[in-house]
Amino acid sequence: MPIKTVEPQRLYRQIAGQLRALMTSGEFKPGARLPAERDLAKQLGVSRPSVREALIALEVEGWVEVRTGSGVYVLDRAARSRSRVKVPEAEWGPLELIRARRVVEGEIAALAATQAKRKDMDAIAAAIQLMEDDSQRGVAPLAGDRAFHTAIAQACGNVVLLETVQTFWGARRGPLFERLGDHFESVPSWRKAIGEHQQVLTAIRDHDPEAARAAMQQHMDKSHARFSASWRRANQS
Template identity: 35%
Template structure:
């Protein structure tokens, strides 16, 4: 099934809500698995995950522990569907944009950064690794680290764009929800991933700086994939355990 519309995850989510309203999946029905939906809608599994999270946030579906995703029993007015799924950008799209913008920004910074700015970035790196247990402090240092690099470009437009992308992490409900899920999975900024960026800046090497930043941000994508995959795996694992217990009880009855 091909889909058209606005953002890709929104088009998938809107198509699924239309199918729910048309009766394809009635309230209480379990939705097909992620892989099956990805094949049906001709999109990636991360896009399906973003669509499912958006639908879950708006109450169209619910996750049942050890079972999967089910259509909820509440009434859905067809007139609200388009507005209710307007969640702006998801974490995958946001991080992809950061790879593009911050990759080029750090390359520009590498040829214009001052010693004072390098010293500031060094200090932020220390703050980031000072207390792993203080998650808000680490997150704040991470944000200031990246914005300090944007400052070092000497280009206010570049700095404004990168600050806007960072603000979207909390302003976009879908992105905020996905990053929160990653946080619950124990995923936080890792200081060692930032060290090669600083080393490239100190060497005034724009190519190495760009490569290091892109590698770091691709790691963020991998972390998000792992976090959302772990939730799905946990549901599957719980379902398998429940089935195993059921079979064991049946076998026990038969042996009496």
């Protein structure tokens, strides 16, 4: 048998693998509620965001059910066999992605504040308005959100930065992030994000790179907090 290349596995997949093995062995039986995130994180020696990403992956693949206000429950084998969704091996963890975006897009916003032209500011403002329009109709404002971050990167005049942001957004459309959004994105959360976007635009219009960086980083921090909230607060903020 030829030796195969060993590839590093994403942390949330390692956690999901351990929990899956415990369910398969009967340690966690069908119908049982899994330990709380904080307890799993302590037992596994990892962060709570990594545990949350693992639980979302298991939910997408049909191993568990997240019941808002109650907990995470093991599904029976029949339910798992009906699940046809498979999380791609290369998919980034959504909370880890937000942390990466904080670093990269904070600097992109700062650069845009020094280079943005009138047309760029108009494009950013138009994206925020699109978010406003969609949220008022009860539609998830993802198109406007993507246009906002893309327009800021476009203002930098660097195709590598632009394509990096586009890659981030491609990952934003993956099954893990979409399922996390199902639990935690709501009209109130969209309204908060729109306000945070407006602060970024204000700093770019003022040609203040430090304020633009800070506003973008704060937006990412608050996004991370919204997706890390207690399951009891899902769809409430």
